[in-house]
Amino acid sequence: MGATVTSTLRFDRVSFSYGAVQALSDVSFALDSGERVALLGRNGAGKSTLLRLVTGLARPRVGTVWVGDWDTRDATPDRLARRVGSVFQHADQQLFARTLEDDVAFGPRAIGLAPAEVASRVARALAALELGEHVREHPYDLPPALRKLAALAGALALEPALLVLDEPTAGLDRALRERVNRALLERSAAGAAVLVITHDLTFAAESLDRALVLDRGRLARDSSLPGLLGEGAGGGGGGALEALGLLPPPVASLSAALALPGRPIRAADAARALARVAGGESRHLD
Amino acid sequence: MTRLALERVTFRYPATEAPALLDVSLEVTGGEVVALVGSIGAGASTLLLVAADLAPRVVGGRLEGRVAFDGEGVRGIVLPTPWTQLSGMAFTVWDEVAFGPANLGLARDEITRRVDRAIARLGIEGLVSREPTTLSGGELQRVIIAGILAMQPGLLLLDEPTAELDPIGARSLWELVRALAREGTAILVATSDLDALPAVADRVAWLDRGRLQAIGSADLLGSEALVAASLGPTVANVWHGARLPSPYPVSVAQALQRWEQR
Numbered sequence: 178m179g180a181t182v183t184s185t186l187r188f189d190r191v192s193f194s195y196g197a198v199q200a201l202s203d204v205s206f207a208l209d210s211g212e213r214v215a216l217l218g219r220n221g222a223g224k225s226t227l228l229r230l231v232t233g234l235a236r237p238r239v240g241t242v243w244v245g246d247w248d249t250r251d252a253t254p255d256r257l258a259r260r261v262g263s264v265f266q267h268a269d270q271q272l273f274a275r276t277l278e279d280d281v282a283f284g285p286r287a288i289g290l291a292p293a294e295v296a297s298r299v300a301r302a303l304a305a306l307e308l309g310e311h312v313r314e315h316p317y318d319l320p321p322a323l324r325k326l327a328a329l330a331g332a333l334a335l336e337p338a339l340l341v342l343d344e345p346t347a348g349l350d351r352a353l354r355e356r357v358n359r360a361l362l363e364r365s366a367a368g369a370a371v372l373v374i375t376h377d378l379t380f381a382a383e384s385l386d387r388a389l390v391l392d393r394g395r396l397a398r399d400s401s402l403p404g405l406l407g408e409g410a411g412g413g414g415g416g417a418l419e420a421l422g423l424l425p426p427p428v429a430s431l432s433a434a435l436a437l438p439g440r441p442i443r444a445a446d447a448a449r450a451l452a453r454v455a456g457g458e459s460r461h462l463d
Numbered sequence: 464m465t466r467l468a469l470e471r472v473t474f475r476y477p478a479t480e481a482p483a484l485l486d487v488s489l490e491v492t493g494g495e496v497v498a499l500v501g502s503i504g505a506g507a508s509t510l511l512l513v514a515a516d517l518a519p520r521v522v523g524g525r526l527e528g529r530v531a532f533d534g535e536g537v538r539g540i541v542l543p544t545p546w547t548q549l550s551g552m553a554f555t556v557w558d559e560v561a562f563g564p565a566n567l568g569l570a571r572d573e574i575t576r577r578v579d580r581a582i583a584r585l586g587i588e589g590l591v592s593r594e595p596t597t598l599s600g601g602e603l604q605r606v607i608i609a610g611i612l613a614m615q616p617g618l619l620l621l622d623e624p625t626a627e628l629d630p631i632g633a634r635s636l637w638e639l640v641r642a643l644a645r646e647g648t649a650i651l652v653a654t655s656d657l658d659a660l661p662a663v664a665d666r667v668a669w670l671d672r673g674r675l676q677a678i679g680s681a682d683l684l685g686s687e688a689l690v691a692a693s694l695g696p697t698v699a700n701v702w703h704g705a706r707l708p709s710p711y712p713v714s715v716a717q718a719l720q721r722w723e724q725r
Contacts, residue, residue: 218629219601219629219631219632220599220600220601220602220627220628220629220632221599221601221602225599266600267544267546267600320503320504321543322503323503344600347626347627348543348623348626348655349503349655350502350503350655350693351655351657351693351694352502352503352693353503376628376629376630376633378630379658379697419631422629422630422631422632423629423630423631424630424631424634426697427658427696427697427698427715428697428701430715431697431698431701431715431718434715434718434719434722435718435719435722444697444700444701444704445704447701447704447705448700448701448702448703448704448705449704449705451701451702451704451705451707452704452705452706452707455705455707455725
């Protein structure tokens with residue numbers, strides 16, 4: 178990260194309060210193109226406030242939030258939408274068009290894209306989340322979990338440099354969580370930075386690489402996700418993880434309990450490691 | 464002692480032909496936790512609405528079969544959308560939690576005792592003076608659950624009760640669910656937190672497109688069928704992914720035991 182490279186998102190000593198309640202204190206970090214980052218911490222740690230600062234719904238009292246080379250203080254939320262696609266918690270209630278397709282097209286149209294470009298982005302977003310069969314349906318005829326995917330499709334269709342998502346997997350079953358995972362991997366491969374608030378550490382381990390942990394408004398940790406989750410599962414560091422409101426997800430605990438080589442935190446990696454160890458033993462027995 | 468009994472229940476929502484529940488029979492006894500698992504649209508939320516006497520009575524629709532509740536205590540349901548469950552009549556969390564017991568017509572001392580106890584059990588003492596509409600998702604979910612517990616339900620129905628909670632908060636809630644069962648409450652819970660169930664559920668009921676496919680101990684979650692249906696806990700999936708033989712372990716503890724005995 179040389180001085181000439183502009184980060185996709187940068188917090189520079191940011192503080193924010195609601196009246197007398199200090200929500201964020203002196204937070205600094207930067208996200209680069211293609212990074213997939215989890216924003217973790219217990220209920221009330223300041224995660225949603227941080228997202229509001231990114232989308233321009235709140236302005237920092239102290240410090241600066243940079244989205245690319247824009248200071249969010251100088252950019253309105255609708256201008257920021259050219260660079261930031263966001264999905265808030267309970268986004269399933271934010272749909273309003275008559276068909277799913279129209280709802281997803283709203284954002285791209287609002288930022289002034291040509292109709293052909295709108296159509297191709299909407300098609301890509303719907304395909305990424307496998308929502309194609311529902312395009313003509315009224316959003317409120319869909320179950321809440323699919324409405325949530327529809328809101329995510331709306332953010333994907335902006336094809337923004339930065340995607341910020343608040344609890345995108347809450348209320349989704351495993352098959353739908355996997356669709357979200359694939360869509361995020363696809364966007365980050367295309368260069369988007371992804372910032373996800375989540376309590377779902379299994380999802381975080383599968384989809385994201387880096388962790389920012391907030392604790393009472395302060396940035397308590399900025400590290401790799403395997404590093405953070407692995408230290409909690411391996412004994413020793415578990416107390417530190419728990420003090421931040423976090424628990425090691427089952428794969429990390431399993432890897433530690435069975436002493437799997439490399440201590441994988443993703444299910445597929447753990448399965449491979451387990452197969453290798455078990456297979457090695459049975460060959461040995463033969 | 465059976466608290467809730469569904470006998471061959473079929474339920475259709477208004478203006479739909481396809482049943483949301485089809486020929487479901489299920490009993491829940493005082494002191495036990497029964498978990499409903501299934502994919503989106505399997506009917507778990509609908510089953511809870513039927514058990515709560517909200518479907519068809521409030522939401523409409525048609526019910527065939529029989530739903531029996533033994534009537535001891537009230538039935539309480541915690542919806543997956545806690546913000547829709549606020550009374551709208553309380554300006555503090557304490558008053559919000561008191562709304563239910565006050566409506567049961569209890570004496571003032573009894574209301575106070577129950578509200579303070581429910582608030583302590585959910586660990587929300589720090590929120591009592593807050594305005595309910597200013598709470599975060601996780602805080603609100605705890606407040607709603609406290610309000611239901613303050614009514615001391617004999618049958619507690621929970622729909623995704625940990626959806627808004629952080630991992631430590633979720634673990635505390637599952638411990639509370641076990642504690643309530645020990646005190647005799649009958650609990651029916653729909654959850655996608657499959658990893659929590661081996662430590663929480665006495666029985667697991669698998670719903671698929673409105674039908675009760677199987678019911679058994681939490682070890683059911685480690686069966687080939689549930690893992691294939693994306694309803695296996697993480698540990699079972701890893702075991703399956705490693706092509707080790709089924710039934711798969713459902714928890715880290717079980718996996719370790721298997722591993723040491725191999």
